[in-house]
Amino acid sequence: MTAALISWGKGRRAAAAIGAVSLGLITLSACEKPTALATVTAGTTTVTAEATPGCDGDGKVLDKKTIETCVTKKGGETITVRPGEKVRVGVDPSVAKSGWIVIGGGPVMREASKETYRSFDAETLFAKQDPQTGQTTYVKEITLQVAEMGAGEGPTTMWHFTLKQKD
Template sequence: MTAALISWGKGRRAAAAIGAVSLGLITLSACEKPTALATVTVNSNTVTAEATPGCDGDGKALSKKDITACLTKKGDKTITVRPGEKVRVGVDPEVAKSGWIVIGAGPVMREPSKQTYRSFDADTLFMQQNPQTGQTTYSKDVTLQIAELGAGEGPKTMWHFTLKQEN
C-alpha cells in the first residue's frame, strides 16, 4: 500500500513538471523576437525607439517600395539640440554587427559603422547642401534616420527621430 502511494506522488510531480515545461515552451513559441532599439542622446536627454513601423525587414532587406516609404517618414520621438552640441547615437550590438549609417538633413557618414555608438556635431546633422548651387543651409528641424544595412542588399531596418534646433 505504501509503495503505491509513493509512486502515485512521483507520478503527479512528473506530470506537473512535464506540464510546466510544455506550457513554458508554448509561451516562448508565441513570443515575437523584440525589435532592436536605437537611442539618441543630447547632454542628459535620451530618447529610445523601436524600428519605425513598416521599416523593419525582420532580418531581410527592405523592398525598394518600403525604402522609399521609409525615407519620407518622420520621427515619433523628438529631442531638442542647441548649435554646437554633440548628438550621440547608439544601436544594439546585433545592429552594429550588420553595419549602420545615420542620415540627417543630408548624408552624415561616409561609411557604415560597426560600432554600437557614434557621436556627431549637431551642426552637421542640420546642414543641407544644395547640389546645384553648392550653398549650405541649416534646417530648424530634421528627421534623423538610422538604417541597419544588409550585406550589400540595402537597409534592413530603419529608425526615425526628430531633432529640433533650439535657438
C-alpha cells in the same frame, strides 16, 4: 499501485513543477524575436525606438518601393538638441554586426559602421547645403534616419527620429 508509494506532498510538488515547465515552454514558443532598437542621446536626454512601422524587412533587404517610402517618412521619437551638443546614436550589437548608417537631411556617414555607437556634432546634422548656390543654411528640425545595411546590398531596417534644435 504506484500512486500509493508517492506521498501526497511530493506528488503535488512534482505536478506543480511539471505544470510550471510546461507553461514556460508554451510561453517561450509563443515569443517572437525581439525587435532591435536604436537610441539617440543629446545632452542628458535619451530616446529609444523600435524599427519604424513598414520599414523592417525582418533581415531581408527592403525592396525599392519600400525604401523610397521609408526615406521620405517623417516623425519618430523626438529629441531636442542644443547648439554645440554632441548627438550620439547607438544600435544593438546585432545591427552593428550587419553595419549601419545615419542619414539626416542628407548623408551623415560616408560608410557603414560596424560599431555600436557613433557621435555627431549638432551643427553637422542641422546644416543644409543649397545645391544651386552651395551656401549652407541651418534648419530647426530634421528627421534623423538610422538604417541597418544588409551585406552592403541595401537597408534591411530603418529607425526614424525627429531632432529639434533648441533656440
